[in-house]
Amino acid sequence: MVHATAVPAFPVNQKVTSIIAGEAIAAARGGFDLQVICPATEEPVSLLREADPDEVELAIAAARNAFDHGPWPRMDINDRNDILHAIRDRLRAHAEELAWLEVLNTGIPLTHVRGQIRRMTRNFEFFAEVASTLSGEVYTQSRGYLTYVTREPKGVAALVSPWNAPLALSSMRIATCIAFGNTCVLKPSEYTPLAVARMVELMHESGLPPGVVNLVNGRGAVTGSALVGSADIDMVGFTGGTRTGRMIMQAAGANLKPCILELGGKSANIIERSADLDRAIDGALVGIYSNNGQQCLAGSRILVQRDVAGSFIERFVERTRKLRIGDPMATETEIGPLAYAEHLQRVLSYVEVARSEGGTVLVGGGRAGGFERGYYMQPTAVMAPSNRTRICQEEIFGPFATFQTFDTLEEAISIANDSPFGLVCYLWSRDLDAAMKVSRDVRAGTVWVNTPMVRDLRAPFGGFKQSGVGRDGATSSAEFFTELKTTTIPIDAAVLPRLGSGSGVHQ
Numbered sequence: 001m002v003h004a005t006a007v008p009a010f011p012v013n014q015k016v017t018s019i020i021a022g023e024a025i026a027a028a029r030g031g032f033d034l035q036v037i038c039p040a041t042e043e044p045v046s047l048l049r050e051a052d053p054d055e056v057e058l059a060i061a062a063a064r065n066a067f068d069h070g071p072w073p074r075m076d077i078n079d080r081n082d083i084l085h086a087i088r089d090r091l092r093a094h095a096e097e098l099a100w101l102e103v104l105n106t107g108i109p110l111t112h113v114r115g116q117i118r119r120m121t122r123n124f125e126f127f128a129e130v131a132s133t134l135s136g137e138v139y140t141q142s143r144g145y146l147t148y149v150t151r152e153p154k155g156v157a158a159l160v161s162p163w164n165a166p167l168a169l170s171s172m173r174i175a176t177c178i179a180f181g182n183t184c185v186l187k188p189s190e191y192t193p194l195a196v197a198r199m200v201e202l203m204h205e206s207g208l209p210p211g212v213v214n215l216v217n218g219r220g221a222v223t224g225s226a227l228v229g230s231a232d233i234d235m236v237g238f239t240g241g242t243r244t245g246r247m248i249m250q251a252a253g254a255n256l257k258p259c260i261l262e263l264g265g266k267s268a269n270i271i272e273r274s275a276d277l278d279r280a281i282d283g284a285l286v287g288i289y290s291n292n293g294q295q296c297l298a299g300s301r302i303l304v305q306r307d308v309a310g311s312f313i314e315r316f317v318e319r320t321r322k323l324r325i326g327d328p329m330a331t332e333t334e335i336g337p338l339a340y341a342e343h344l345q346r347v348l349s350y351v352e353v354a355r356s357e358g359g360t361v362l363v364g365g366g367r368a369g370g371f372e373r374g375y376y377m378q379p380t381a382v383m384a385p386s387n388r389t390r391i392c393q394e395e396i397f398g399p400f401a402t403f404q405t406f407d408t409l410e411e412a413i414s415i416a417n418d419s420p421f422g423l424v425c426y427l428w429s430r431d432l433d434a435a436m437k438v439s440r441d442v443r444a445g446t447v448w449v450n451t452p453m454v455r456d457l458r459a460p461f462g463g464f465k466q467s468g469v470g471r472d473g474a475t476s477s478a479e480f481f482t483e484l485k486t487t488t489i490p491i492d493a494a495v496l497p498r499l500g501s502g503s504g505v506h507q
Helices: 053-068 076-095 095-106 110-132 166-178 194-205 220-228 240-255 278-293 306-321 341-356 410-418 432-441 475-480
Strands: 032-038 043-050 137-139 145-153 156-160 183-187 213-215 235-239 258-261 270-271 302-303 360-363 380-385 401-405 426-427 447-449 482-490
Touching: 032 095, 032 432, 043 360, 053 156, 053 213, 053 220, 076 095, 076 110, 095 110, 095 166, 095 194, 110 166, 110 278, 110 475, 145 258, 145 270, 156 166, 156 220, 166 183, 166 235, 166 341, 166 475, 183 220, 194 213, 220 240, 235 240, 235 475, 270 410, 278 306, 278 401, 278 426, 302 306, 302 410, 306 360, 306 380, 306 401, 341 360, 341 380, 341 401, 360 401, 401 410, 432 447, 475 482
Parallel strands: 156 183, 156 235, 183 213, 235 258, 270 302, 270 426, 302 401, 380 401, 426 447
Antiparallel strands: 032 043, 137 145, 145 482, 360 380
């Protein structure tokens, strides 16, 4: 098979380095080089120079200087928003380049990545609007005093983004931070740095002042630890796995730095008997197999009411067998390769876990055939004997669905809540009472009724339990990335005790 990913449609930087104060660090500087691999061909396409702790401190110092002495936090909101809108426009102008780099590096199908590109540009536009609408508070209830409350940018953020949707999630972290006047240092995943590095270059070409957004690259244990453990940052924003999130929160907590964490999920997708089953099947397939199954909000636990389960599961399996697996650059491809070799092996290992637990593999269960190279896996679905099995409790993060049946809605809600995670929940039902009950009783940050993933940036997004801390969204992001300041001024001269005067008179 000839991969379009092997044809250089756009230039690829042969060595990706840090970008500090608006300038790429010279690749000749020391450090450790990591290969950047195309998952569709298993061929190296670039080298990533890992930033050591000293280089991370340079990036933090640049962000600190830009915050303490630069124009960005002090800029008129209209001027700052002009730059954010210019970033939006430049990213849109380079949308196809960014999409190509993202597919080359992640293996996510091009048609799906184009949607993520739209989300990337919208992030900068939307949070510019949010920052423009921030308001303060005024209190006059205390006689003779005026008290007002203002919001100020918090400072320098350490931002860490994942490999499964690099542009969409890195841009979300950056936009929610800098729109309010903060500066940042971003560390994307070492597996998928190409498109993110180009995005940061384009941001500076749009007029972003030096030091507002800095980029460092490398492994979490080296570059990431130096970043989030620094005493010179003011806050941490992280999107990624729960285990890493726990370590990041511990490191940040040692310096009393606040964190916003969007973490893992093992979300229930409830198919109730009254559902439009045609739409429910469409939604269930999208919910688990889009983005090659590599998404924290995947509807990976599909719970089907028993009297419709036989037909639903049979049709789901039939459609799964027909999914088009192939070159992620091809517009007809629905499933591309997983992101990197170790991850493919991890996801495949759960097939044997399922069998050892008494599960039945309904479809898939191995590497996809017909490919000489590439980290391709068959979309897989397993009938699980119990919700207490590992395949129902652990986040697999791949094209791997589990099925369970239930008799009553109360049972389905109980199964949905029987999880260490609580990111999202899906419900397919025509019954309003069922929708209201699931919305009330399922412990998840978002409930989607009769729809797969719809993200309204105005609304908070985040999870219960081990799915995260804090929320992204209009009000939620403003709360995290700004500080409140209270100023009190007397309208009339305040009456003060004259300590040390000997008179004890108050004036």
